[in-house]
Amino acid sequence: EAGVTQFPSHSVIEKGQTVTLRCDPISGHDNLYWYRRVMGKEIKFLLHFVKESKQDESGMPNNRFLAERTGGTYSTLKVQPAELEDSGVYFCASSSTPLIFRGETQYFGPGTRLLVL
Amino acid sequence: AQSVAQPEDQVNVAEGNPLTVKCTYSVSGNPYLFWYVQYPNRGLQFLLKYITGDNLVKGSYGFEAEFNKSQTSFHLKKPSALVSDSALYFCAVRDGAAGNKLTFGGGTRVLVKP
Numbered sequence: 001e002a003g004v005t006q007f008p009s010h011s012v013i014e015k016g017q018t019v020t021l022r023c024d025p026i027s028g029h030d031n032l033y034w035y036r037r038v039m040g041k042e043i044k045f046l047l048h049f050v051k052e053s054k055q056d057e058s059g060m061p062n063n064r065f066l067a068e069r070t071g072g073t074y075s076t077l078k079v080q081p082a083e084l085e086d087s088g089v090y091f092c093a094s095s096s097t098p099l100i101f102r103g104e105t106q107y108f109g110p111g112t113r114l115l116v117l
Numbered sequence: 118a119q120s121v122a123q124p125e126d127q128v129n130v131a132e133g134n135p136l137t138v139k140c141t142y143s144v145s146g147n148p149y150l151f152w153y154v155q156y157p158n159r160g161l162q163f164l165l166k167y168i169t170g171d172n173l174v175k176g177s178y179g180f181e182a183e184f185n186k187s188q189t190s191f192h193l194k195k196p197s198a199l200v201s202d203s204a205l206y207f208c209a210v211r212d213g214a215a216g217n218k219l220t221f222g223g224g225t226r227v228l229v230k231p
Binding site for chain 2: 031
């Protein structure tokens with residue numbers, strides 16, 4: 001089966017511009033997660049969708065970040081306006097059932113490398 | 118709050134020698150522990166996990182990890198390293214009392230020399 005896919009693989013934008021990242025989870029996975037790794041630091045949780053609903057968005061850094069998952073399939077993460085400190089790698093992951101039930105594995109995509117100049 | 122520490126930024130090992138990547142964790146509830154690997158220009162690949170049961174967990178590519186509750190550790194091991202094991206390794210934990218998010222360590226770069 002196809003894994004988690006993310007688009008674009010790389011994005012270079014200027015400060016103040018808008019960027020939209022897309023994630024397509026593994027088919028049939030209701031749970032979708034966004035994480036990011038900035039400046040070579042730890043990978044940090046951003047938010048968790050169950051189908052189209054936001055289950056946990058405690059990791060979203062500020063209101064410049066907007067995540068959506070219309071229809072419960074693919075998800076987008078929009079950064080508007082982008083700042084220099086937003087540079088990093090944005091990962092998407094999916095799982096068939098939430099970790100809370102059986103320690104289900106989250107499967108990660110290849111990431112989108114964002115550079116804000 | 119949950120946290121993960123990977124005390125070594127880099128581990129160097131000769132091909133054929135044993136490989137150990139260290140990980141310690143802190144959670145308030147029962148831990149679910151994971152190891153992921155990131156090869157150059159690739160995404161995170163799942164290696165193995167500990168949920169419950171046997172403390173020694175076996176995973177992909179000959180890797181295994183031992184859960185030690187008293188030392189709150191989950192070290193990754195491989196008896197005989199390959200050059201192709203050179204990559205970035207991440208330990209992650211999910212606290213049973215803290216929702217679904219994974220908390221990651223800072224990563225350990227492994228370099229296996231021929």
